Amino acid sequence: MAASSISTPVPVAWYPTLAAVMVALGLMLAASFFIYEATSSRKSRSLAKEITTRAVASVFLGFGSLFVLLASGVYV
Helix, strand or coil: CCCCCCCCCCCCHHHHHHHHHHHHHHHHHHHHHHHHHCCCCCHHHHHHHHHHHHHHHHHHHHHHHHHHHHHHHCCC
């Protein structure tokens, strides 16, 4: 049985672009979350909106940092 080579699902040339876009989106969502927390009163806050915004920002920042590492040559 011959071993097959492992290939990436995303082209290597896209790593820097994906890193910049995902980190930028994650930072914008994190900033909007902090602005929402600072400007809304405790009674008018929505738990679902807070959790959704935090989760999406976390996913974008996580994948963005992964692509930053991959673009810089640190293969994880």
